[in-house]
Amino acid sequence: MIAPKVLVVEDEEPLCVLLRYNLEAEGYQVEVVTRGDEAEIRLQESVPDLLVLDWMVPAISGIELCRRLRARPETERLPIIMLTARGEESDRVRGLSTGADDYLVKPFSTPELIARVRALLRRAKPEILSSVLSVGDIVLDRETHRVYRRKEEIHLGPTEFRLLEFLMQNPGRVFSRSQLLDNVWGETIYIDERTVDVHVGRLRKAINIGRRADVIRTIRGAGYSMQES
Secondary structure (H helix, E strand, O other): OOOOEEEEEOOOHHHHHHHHHHHHHOOOEEEEEOOHHHHHHHHHHOOOOEEEEEOOOOOOOHHHHHHHHHHOOOOOOOOEEEEEOOOOHHHHHHHHHHOOOEEEEOOOOHHHHHHHHHHHHHHHOHHHHOOEEEEOOEEEEOOOOEEEEOOEEEOOOHHHHHHHHHHHHOOOOOEOHHHHHHHHHOOOOOOOOHHHHHHHHHHHHHHOOOOOOOOEEEEOOOEEEEOOO
8 A cells, every 4th residue: 555645844853753753653654844935845746645734834834835725726625734832712713714624732642643644534535545446447455456457357566556556546637757756666766757657558558458448648748647437
């Protein structure tokens, strides 16, 4: 299973270390940035599965960043948990009305944060936590690592399996080659973007056997997406 990605925007170093350690221990991929403007740039490059956002970060405040994210189509449904030292009811109302999905007042317990992250992901993106993905006539079982099309098993290599899994989590959405490299191969691995074309070609060959429709779309100048039906 591709681990859900969590972006943490927090400028208190001890809390950053604590959040990274505990979220990674739960199996999440974690990235930490300490400034609001850095977070905005990062979110324009790649959208995580969930955002943990401190209200009082430098450059752009968390509340302003949340407002901007809700105005963008790419991030209008991004699950956001707001962290803040502000405990007044008016502040909580302001944070939630700006677009945050949940709100935690510092100091908070780490198990409570983990529980809220899990609950929000389950509610907002159930496909991330589901063991079986289904798009059109293709079914992917994460636990057994098997793929079927019209009940006929399709044999894929490990990279093609991860690539199909990622595309099936986001049907209809177009991903550039660099976004696919980051999400399927990982941001720390440096390989040529043309590698994506090779593996998409292998995936196509495997799942489009016979006269079955090609479910992977090539968007010229943009990247690839998976047909929703």
